[in-house]
Amino acid sequence: MKKIRIREKYCMGCRLCEIYCAVQHSKSKDxxxxxxxxxxKPVPRILVEEKDYLSFAIQCRHCEDAPCIGxxxxxxxxxxxxxxxxxxxxxxxxxxxxCIMMCPFxxxxxxxxxxxxxxxxxxxxxxxPACVKNCPNEALVLEEE
Amino acid sequence: xxxxTPPFGFAIKRDDExxxxxxxxxxxxxxxxxxxxxxxxxxxxxxxxxVGCHFCEAICPTSALTVERTQSQYRENFNWTAExxxxxxxxxxxxxxxxxxxxxxxxxxxxxxxxxxxxxxxTNPSIDPLREPMELKTFIGRKPDRIEMxxxxxxxxxxxxxxxxxxxxxxxxxxxxxxxxxxxxCFALARAASDFGTFWNTGEGGLHRDFYRYGPRTIVQVASxxxxxxxxxxxTGAAIEIKIGQGAKPGxxxxxxxxxxxxxxxxxxxxxxxxxxxxxxxxxxxxxIEDLRQLIYxxxxxxxxxxxxxxxxxxxxNVAPISSGIVRAxxxxxxxxxxxxxTGAAPKVTRDNVGIPIExxxxxxxxxxxxxxxxxxxxxxxxxxxxxxxxxxxxxxxGADAVYxxxxxxxxxxxxxxxxxxxxxxxxxxxxxxxxxxxxxxxxIATRRLKNLLRAWSLEIKEMMGGMxxxxxxxxxxxxxxxxxxxxxEMELKMLGIKSVGEAW
Numbered sequence: 114m115k116k117i118r119i120r121e122k123y124c125m126g127c128r129l130c131e132i133y134c135a136v137q138h139s140k141s142k143d144x145x146x147x148x149x150x151x152x153x154k155p156v157p158r159i160l161v162e163e164k165d166y167l168s169f170a171i172q173c174r175h176c177e178d179a180p181c182i183g184x185x186x187x188x189x190x191x192x193x194x195x196x197x198x199x200x201x202x203x204x205x206x207x208x209x210x211x212c213i214m215m216c217p218f219x220x221x222x223x224x225x226x227x228x229x230x231x232x233x234x235x236x237x238x239x240x241x242p243a244c245v246k247n248c249p250n251e252a253l254v255l256e257e258e
Numbered sequence: 259x260x261x262x263t264p265p266f267g268f269a270i271k272r273d274d275e276x277x278x279x280x281x282x283x284x285x286x287x288x289x290x291x292x293x294x295x296x297x298x299x300x301x302x303x304x305x306x307x308x309v310g311c312h313f314c315e316a317i318c319p320t321s322a323l324t325v326e327r328t329q330s331q332y333r334e335n336f337n338w339t340a341e342x343x344x345x346x347x348x349x350x351x352x353x354x355x356x357x358x359x360x361x362x363x364x365x366x367x368x369x370x371x372x373x374x375x376x377x378x379x380x381t382n383p384s385i386d387p388l389r390e391p392m393e394l395k396t397f398i399g400r401k402p403d404r405i406e407m408x409x410x411x412x413x414x415x416x417x418x419x420x421x422x423x424x425x426x427x428x429x430x431x432x433x434x435x436x437x438x439x440x441x442x443x444c445f446a447l448a449r450a451a452s453d454f455g456t457f458w459n460t461g462e463g464g465l466h467r468d469f470y471r472y473g474p475r476t477i478v479q480v481a482s483x484x485x486x487x488x489x490x491x492x493x494t495g496a497a498i499e500i501k502i503g504q505g506a507k508p509g510x511x512x513x514x515x516x517x518x519x520x521x522x523x524x525x526x527x528x529x530x531x532x533x534x535x536x537x538x539x540x541x542x543x544x545x546x547i548e549d550l551r552q553l554i555y556x557x558x559x560x561x562x563x564x565x566x567x568x569x570x571x572x573x574x575x576n577v578a579p580i581s582s583g584i585v586r587a588x589x590x591x592x593x594x595x596x597x598x599x600x601t602g603a604a605p606k607v608t609r610d611n612v613g614i615p616i617e618x619x620x621x622x623x624x625x626x627x628x629x630x631x632x633x634x635x636x637x638x639x640x641x642x643x644x645x646x647x648x649x650x651x652x653x654x655x656x657g658a659d660a661v662y663x664x665x666x667x668x669x670x671x672x673x674x675x676x677x678x679x680x681x682x683x684x685x686x687x688x689x690x691x692x693x694x695x696x697x698x699x700x701x702x703i704a705t706r707r708l709k710n711l712l713r714a715w716s717l718e719i720k721e722m723m724g725g726m727x728x729x730x731x732x733x734x735x736x737x738x739x740x741x742x743x744x745x746x747x748e749m750e751l752k753m754l755g756i757k758s759v760g761e762a763w
Contacts, residue, residue, distance in 0.1 A: 123700045125286070125687075127317055132280045144320050148278035166693040249317060250700045 114197030121169035124252040130244035131157035137243035153225040173233035181212035270303040276322035283314040288683040311676040313685035356606040359679030361598040369617035378727035387720035393730035398423040399566040400590040401634040426455035427716040432662035435461030438602035440696040446704030448472035464526040483537035485527040497566040505599025505642040508572030512537035551587035566590035573619035578626035596642025600665040603680035616642040624657025647718035657736040670711045
């Protein structure tokens with residue numbers, strides 16, 4: 114499957130990936146409207162980690178042996194057979210946060226609007242995830258694994 | 259008295275309707291112009307610190323920012339311009355020399371803009387470069403005085419041809435040292451030159467270990483500081499260039515401040531980390547053409563006569579006789595750097611007042627070498643402010659073998675010519691060694707863009723050559739009949755060796 118590869122040596126910490134991710138998962142999908150008009154403010158599903166000049170953006174790694182799938186008590190978390198991505202069915206999620214506890218990368222968050230988790234869905238349906246498409250320095254690339 | 263500081267030159271306009279407070283500008287600006295005020299939920303921009311590099315504008319996701327030049331409020335006049343007044347104020351405060359970066363920005367005549375090209379009409383056919391082969395291949399190096407063709411079986415070249423540099427197009431990347439520009443910038447230049455089939459130049463800062471693999475496409479420089487010069491270094495490059503002078507600062511040495519001499523740079527330059535890298539103004543072993551000959555031959559000996567050795571000088575008043583001396587000293591190519599050539603740091607007064615434009619220098623050097631019958635002994639590479647493909651083709655027609663571009667290459671990598679290279683705070687990650695900033699230049703993107711630039715200019719040159727009915731750049735070299743001057747004085751036309759517009763062949 115195609116996965117997002119992180120190239121930390123080119124990440125400049127501008128956090129545009131976070132902004133575009135949040136907008137991609139907002140109601141309006143418009144930068145200005147999403148940030149200036151929507152409440153609660155859209156939350157990104159990608160996070161830029163920084164220490165001194167090292168920075169990188171991390172999102173769900175869509176692990177082969179995803180511990181979150183095993184930990185999910187309702188079967189909301191599952192692997193999409195077509196894309197191979199680990200996705201959460203928001204209708205099934207009860208917000209027990211077990212997946213958050215289990216995730217070795219700490220990339221699953223709590224949704225702001227509903228009591229469900231929020232994680233990277235590889236922007237299903239899009240040609241390229243929003244973070245990859247909008248990274249100004251190509252620090253994130255979508256590659257066949 | 260009231261402290262008198264020069265007014266700032268830029269105003270940052272923020273469209274509040276569009277600003278989403280993402281703070282990308284605040285995070286990215288190395289000059290700390292933008293800051294987020296959490297209490298008021300606004301981003302405050304301090305225009306006084308802005309250098310006009312436009313990085314924030316480029317990074318802003320909603321295009322909420324515009325960096326504008328502000329109009330000075332002085333009662334300016336023709337002599338006392340805002341620049342003059344500001345320079346005096348700044349020097350009255352600092353008591354020092356005003357530093358600047360990039361090339362001369364004063365409005366001396368740009369002769370490229372006063373020269374027009376010819377095209378074929380009726381009496382000679384033009385060529386469509388998309389349908390017919392066009393040749394831009396260029397060879398740099400000494401050409402033999404005559405060639406012997408022999409052998410009873412058929413024509414065979416019997417003369418031994420000296421080592422040549424083979425270029426796919428007559429454009430090379432000019433010298434920019436590792437230290438003055440970042441590792442990633444050097445990397446991109448090296449890779450683009452290798453992929454395209456031209457050459458890049460190490461500048462005087464030595465060659466980083468990682469770039470030894472690009473050696474066959476590298477011109478290694480030997481300058482007055484002799485940084486990083488070893489036998490291995492000399493033998494790794496495809497050619498050697500002795501740097502005597504630089505167009506932006508003729509007669510002046512270099513000074514890389516200690517804070518830029520990081521661990522890898524200290525290793526490459528072979529000087530202690532954190533110490534200033536000083537290039538003396540002259541080579542202390544070269545005080546005459548005879549001395550220069552000794553260095554040229556020392557370098558040829560060191561490389562077993564396998565590499566062309568060139569000499570780079572700044573275009574100054576005596577450029578033609580000096581060039582003649584350089585050729586007679588044994589150089590295989592001469593590089594002339596005109597006054598619009600760039601630099602990482604130079605005194606502003608030198609940059610703006612010393613040297614001559616490259617157009618005139620190209621013409622007089624080519625003419626002089628032809629008159630003396632030694633033009634074949636060395637190739638002529640010209641540099642200094644080549645902005646577009648038409649500048650390149652005009653230089654070739656004036657008599658150059660190839661041109662060096664550096665500022666244009668930097669612009670392709672993001673540079674906006676803000677002239678603040680000497681501060682080491684380049685937001686684009688080019689003229690800096692700050693690890694926060696250098697990683698902003700992804701060499702993969704930069705390589706792609708440099709290759710695109712070379713390709714685009716090559717296509718345009720072919721297009722213009724086709725219009726003239728010429729299918730090989732060799733036929734255009736020194737072909738000044740293809741050029742005509744517009745609005746130039748008789749003396750200028752004489753110096754350029756071209757006719758005025760309206761004069762037929």
